[in-house]
Amino acid sequence: MDSSESVKVALDAMGGDYAPAETVKGAVAALEADPGIRIALVGKGDEIRQELSKYDYQKDRIEIVSASDTIDMAEAPVNAIRTKKDSSLVVGLNMVKNGEADALVSSGNTGAVLAGGQLIVRRIKGVQRPPLAPLIPTAAGPKLLIDCGANVDARAQHLVQFAHLGSIYMESVVGIKNPKVALVNIGAEEEKGNALAKETYPLLAASKNINFIGNIEARDIPYGKADVIVTEAFVGNVILKLYEGLAKVLMKGLKDSIYSSTRSKIGGALLKPALKNTLGQFDVSQYGGAPLLGLRGLVVKTHGSSKANEIRNTILQCLAFKEQDINGKIRKYIEEENAADANQSGREDRDE
Amino acid sequence: MDSSESVKVALDAMGGDYAPAETVKGAVAALEADPGIRIALVGKGDEIRQELSKYDYQKDRIEIVSASDTIDMAEAPVNAIRTKKDSSLVVGLNMVKNGEADALVSSGNTGAVLAGGQLIVRRIKGVQRPPLAPLIPTAAGPKLLIDCGANVDARAQHLVQFAHLGSIYMESVVGIKNPKVALVNIGAEEEKGNALAKETYPLLAASKNINFIGNIEARDIPYGKADVIVTEAFVGNVILKLYEGLAKVLMKGLKDSIYSSTRSKIGGALLKPALKNTLGQFDVSQYGGAPLLGLRGLVVKTHGSSKANEIRNTILQCLAFKEQDINGKIRKYIEEENAADANQSGREDRDE
Numbered sequence: 001m002d003s004s005e006s007v008k009v010a011l012d013a014m015g016g017d018y019a020p021a022e023t024v025k026g027a028v029a030a031l032e033a034d035p036g037i038r039i040a041l042v043g044k045g046d047e048i049r050q051e052l053s054k055y056d057y058q059k060d061r062i063e064i065v066s067a068s069d070t071i072d073m074a075e076a077p078v079n080a081i082r083t084k085k086d087s088s089l090v091v092g093l094n095m096v097k098n099g100e101a102d103a104l105v106s107s108g109n110t111g112a113v114l115a116g117g118q119l120i121v122r123r124i125k126g127v128q129r130p131p132l133a134p135l136i137p138t139a140a141g142p143k144l145l146i147d148c149g150a151n152v153d154a155r156a157q158h159l160v161q162f163a164h165l166g167s168i169y170m171e172s173v174v175g176i177k178n179p180k181v182a183l184v185n186i187g188a189e190e191e192k193g194n195a196l197a198k199e200t201y202p203l204l205a206a207s208k209n210i211n212f213i214g215n216i217e218a219r220d221i222p223y224g225k226a227d228v229i230v231t232e233a234f235v236g237n238v239i240l241k242l243y244e245g246l247a248k249v250l251m252k253g254l255k256d257s258i259y260s261s262t263r264s265k266i267g268g269a270l271l272k273p274a275l276k277n278t279l280g281q282f283d284v285s286q287y288g289g290a291p292l293l294g295l296r297g298l299v300v301k302t303h304g305s306s307k308a309n310e311i312r313n314t315i316l317q318c319l320a321f322k323e324q325d326i327n328g329k330i331r332k333y334i335e336e337e338n339a340a341d342a343n344q345s346g347r348e349d350r351d352e
Numbered sequence: 353m354d355s356s357e358s359v360k361v362a363l364d365a366m367g368g369d370y371a372p373a374e375t376v377k378g379a380v381a382a383l384e385a386d387p388g389i390r391i392a393l394v395g396k397g398d399e400i401r402q403e404l405s406k407y408d409y410q411k412d413r414i415e416i417v418s419a420s421d422t423i424d425m426a427e428a429p430v431n432a433i434r435t436k437k438d439s440s441l442v443v444g445l446n447m448v449k450n451g452e453a454d455a456l457v458s459s460g461n462t463g464a465v466l467a468g469g470q471l472i473v474r475r476i477k478g479v480q481r482p483p484l485a486p487l488i489p490t491a492a493g494p495k496l497l498i499d500c501g502a503n504v505d506a507r508a509q510h511l512v513q514f515a516h517l518g519s520i521y522m523e524s525v526v527g528i529k530n531p532k533v534a535l536v537n538i539g540a541e542e543e544k545g546n547a548l549a550k551e552t553y554p555l556l557a558a559s560k561n562i563n564f565i566g567n568i569e570a571r572d573i574p575y576g577k578a579d580v581i582v583t584e585a586f587v588g589n590v591i592l593k594l595y596e597g598l599a600k601v602l603m604k605g606l607k608d609s610i611y612s613s614t615r616s617k618i619g620g621a622l623l624k625p626a627l628k629n630t631l632g633q634f635d636v637s638q639y640g641g642a643p644l645l646g647l648r649g650l651v652v653k654t655h656g657s658s659k660a661n662e663i664r665n666t667i668l669q670c671l672a673f674k675e676q677d678i679n680g681k682i683r684k685y686i687e688e689e690n691a692a693d694a695n696q697s698g699r700e701d702r703d704e
Contacts, residue, residue: 074541139601149538152546186501186589189426194504194586218590219597234546237538238570238587239594245571246598249491250634257626267622274609274616282602 006036007322009315010092010101013043014070015108017305020044023107024051026311031061033312036319040065040101043088067091070108073304077111081119089113093120096297103298103318105289107306114150117292117299124327126334127294129154131162132233132301133169134290136243137282140224144170144179148236148290156199159183159230160207164333165293166228167210172324173317174227182216182226184235189215196232204230208340209333222282240284247282254279288313291321294330298322358388359674361667362444362453365395366422367460369657372396375459376403378663383413385664388671392417392453395440419443422460425656429463433471441465445472448649455650455670457641459658466502469644469651476679478686479646481506483514484585484653485521486642488595489634492576496522496531500588500642508551511535511582512559516685517645518580519562524676525669526579534568534578536587541567548584556582560692561685574634592636599634606631640665643673646682650674 011027013020020043027039041048042065049064069087071080084090089108093116095101104121106113114132123130131147146166151158163181170179183200185193190201192215204212216226218239231239254275258268268275280286288310289302298321302314363379365372372395379391393400394417401416421439423432436442441460445468447453456473458465466484475482483499498518503510515533522531535552537545542553544567556564568578570591583591606627610620620627632638640662641654650673654666 139605152538184590186504186586186593197586218593219600221594222597222601234538234549235587235590238536238590241538241570242573242591242594243598245574246595246634247602248571249574250599250602250630253491253630253633254627257630258623260626264623264626267619267624267626270619271610271616271623272619274612274619275606278602278605278609281605282598 005319005323006038007102007319008038008040008100009318010040010042010065010095010104011311011315012088012092012104012106012108013041013048014067014088015106016302017107018307019107020047020051022306022308023311024048025055025308026306027062027315028052028055028057029308029312030315031057033316034319037061037315039315040092040095042067042092042095043070044068065091065095071112073109075109075112077109077115078119080109080112081116089116090120093117093299096121096299101297102322103300105300105302105311105314105318107302107304107311110149110301110304113299113301114292117295121295121297121299124294124296124330124334126338127165127330128161129158130292130294131165132290132292133166134240134284135174135287136240136284137286138222138224142174142287143221143224143227143229144174145229145231145236145240146293147231147233148240149233150292151233154196154232156196156203159196159200159232160203163204163207163210163212163228163230165330166230168326168329168333169291169293170227172326172329173320176227178211179227180213180225181210181228181230182213184218184229184231184239185215186217187215188217209336243282244284247279247284251279285310286313288317291317293326296327357671357675358390359454359671360390360392360452361670362392362394362417362447362456363663363667364440364444364456364458364460365393365400366419366440367458368654369459370659371459372399372403374658374660375663376400377407377660378658379414379667380404380407380409381660381664382667383409385668386671389413389667391415391667392444392447394419394444394447395422396420417443417447423464425461427461427464429461429467430471432461432464433468441468442472445469445651448473448651453649454674455652457652457654457663457666457670459654459656459663462501462653462656465651465653466644469647473647473649473651476646476648476682476686478690479517479682480513481510482644482646483517484642484644485518486592486636487526487639488592488636489638490574490576494526494639495573495576495579495581496526497581497583497588497592498645499583499585500592501585502644503585506548506584508548508555511548511552511584512555515556515559515562515564515580515582517682518582520678520681520685521643521645522579524678524681525672528579530563531579532565532577533562533580533582534565536570536581536583536591537567538569539567540569561688595634596636599631599636603631637662638665640669643669645678648679
């Protein structure tokens with residue numbers, strides 16, 4: 001892609017299980033993939049330079065931003081953000097806040113990325129709770145699962161906003177026109193579910209500018225029956241992680257079966273491309289990281305176990321996010337909601 | 353199995369997508385599998401007799417109990433139970449209530465089975481909310497998912513009771529000594545999760561007579577890291593149905609891949625037994641139906657799409673449930689809890 005647009009991504013080079021080797025490798029791969037990308041590698045200069053020395057790359061498109069500290073995977077998120085001012089994550093988030101970068105990508109402590117996004121980059125005015133929204137694989141291509149870990153004990157109003165933010169993302173970044181929105185529930189009928197689902201359904205049904213198709217049961221998610229799968233964070237997290245776990249266990253089971261006899265070993269060798277293709281389709285890491293939607297800049301969380309390829313794909317995602325002006329569209333949606341609310345109160349005033 | 357014990361199972365012969373053909377076939381297969389089983393086929397006599405005429409079976413071990421009505425899959429549960437007094441489900445549940453059968457098995461309307469169990473068979477005194485507890489397949493064999501659809505918006509106290517009921521079941525019916533109990537959560541640490549998980553964790557940790565190992569993330573469920581997987585019904589239902597959906601979609605994807613080229617077709621033929629073995633391990637229907645625990649008699653819900661084999665396995669399960677005197681053990685647990693509570697209040701009184 002040769003684009004006149006460009007994006008500058010701050011990469012938390014020290015975050016994740018394979019940092020900084022895989023983060024730096026992924027950054028270099030992203031530079032090669034698109035000329036519109038510039039990267040700030042944030043972290044311990046010596047370690048980053050050592051990794052960078054392994055590659056040929058355009059030196060004017062990568063800078064190193066020094067940060068002496070790191071945040072561990074198990075640290076208490078809010079406390080880590082508040083006290084570790086010179087950690088690679090906090091320094092990177094501040095670059096986004098100060099307009100020195102368009103996006104921050106991190107494979108580090110999820111809670112810290114979520115907390116830091118809200119505390120440092122801050123919400124767009126009117127966004128109640130920024131949701132974490134990964135693309136998940138289905139038989140009908142990637143679909144958006146929203147929210148997936150940012151907001152436990154969410155209320156119905158939050159889920160309605162997730163539906164709008166998710167629709168904007170799917171239409172603009174994934175290119176699905178008028179994306180189908182569904183609410184995760186334990187039955188197809190409107191009256192099914194827990195208190196939150198029952199309260200949310202009529203609000204979604206009454207929402208303008210989204211294509212609400214009703215409830216979706218979990219068994220239909222892998223078929224790709226909805227483009228934007230709306231749920232609160234606890235359930236979303238369970239869905240995402242069960243996807244990961246079940247696909248891995250099935251893949252391991254298949255491998256064990258294949259190596260259990262000569263006959264199946266030969267079969268396995270012949271079948272390998274087909275198996276890899278199918279199971280690869282259900283690899284949750286293929287689409288890159290999950291954006292935290294509704295912040296004043298882009299913050300993207302990638303898996304803690306991310307390798308270079310996921311880092312690369314995530315950085316490329318940031319370009320589409322900026323090109324499509326997702327945040328401009330989110331602001332426009334918020335303005336329209338406010339205008340509708342004002343109108344509504346106006347009418348109510350007259351009714352009195 | 354040649355057992356001196358015997359069980360009488362009322363089978364809702366009209367419930368499910370393939371009734372009465374598959375229900376009757378399953379009943380005959382169960383009779384053949386164990387001499388301790390007697391069955392009452394409840395439903396429309398003519399249709400049942402016609403199906404029965406296809407088989408050889410011991411006539412003195414099967415009776416037909418006439419019920420003129422049926423409950424559809426989409427009917428409102430409580431209303432159906434209250435108004436359709438001569439439906440196969442209600443007649444069967446009344447047999448359990450009146451001691452004419454030890455168990456009721458149905459593949460019909462889930463909500464109606466759950467509501468009917470509570471309204472007609474009734475709870476054991478002290479059981480707050482009877483949970484639906486299916487066995488799910490994992491890499492380490494079958495594990496119990498409790499609750500899975502009976503009690504949305506459950507409270508922490510209910511989850512603690514699910515842990516105890518589930519432990520009794522896994523130890524007695526599945527034969528796992530001191531079963532490991534875990535709470536479904538979105539992180540491993542005690543302080544993680546939504547309000548319900550945070551409230552439930554310390555209560556489980558303080559519970560005697562269960563082997564609580566802490567939180568379990570959804571990605572670890574398919575590995576079989578816990579024997580009793582405790583969660584409220586909404587999340588449990590999502591887990592169960594995503595298991596079903598994802599396994600089916602992956603299996604279909606594999607089949608499509610195999611038939612995509614000659615090379616993979618040959619490989620697929622050689623690999624077929626191994627593939628079938630692995631994917632068969634993750635078929636949720638293999639363990640039979642899900643019991644509704646804590647009622648005064650046994651009520652078991654099987655999949656709406658049950659074929660004869662699942663019906664047969666479910667009827668066999670009823671024998672183990674009775675032999676192991678699960679309800680006697682549940683009553684004993686309730687008594688001990690009450691005694692502990694009384695003791696506790698005694699101490700509190702003295703403290704004052």
